[in-house]
Amino acid sequence: MKESSIERKFTLAIKRLGGRAVKFVSPGRAGMPDRIVLLPGGLVRFVELKRPGAGPTDLQKVRHAELRELGFEVTVIDSPEAVDRYVKELMLL
Secondary structure: OOHHHHHHHHHHHHHHOOOEEEEOOOOOOOOOOOEEEEEOOOEEEEEEEOOOOOOOOHHHHHHHHHHHHOOOOEEEEOOHHHHHHHHHHHHOO
C-alpha cells in the first residue's frame, strides 16, 4: 500500500469529522509532519503519514520531539487501521 492511499483515507476521514487535514509545507524547516489537523473548537494536531512498516526519519523524530516539547500532539500513522483508530480517538475528545 502506498502512503498516498493512507493520506487520501486520512484527509477524507478528518473532513467527515468537520475538520481539515492541511498539507504542511515548511520551507527552511525540513522534517516537519505531513499534515496539520484542524478540528472544530480550535483543536490542532500534527500527523506524519507513512507507508505500512515505515517509520519517521531521524530528522522527523527530532521535529516531532520539538513540537511535543511545545505541548503539541504528534501522531505517526502507517496503515488504514491506524487511520480508523486515530479518528475514533478524536471522536472521544
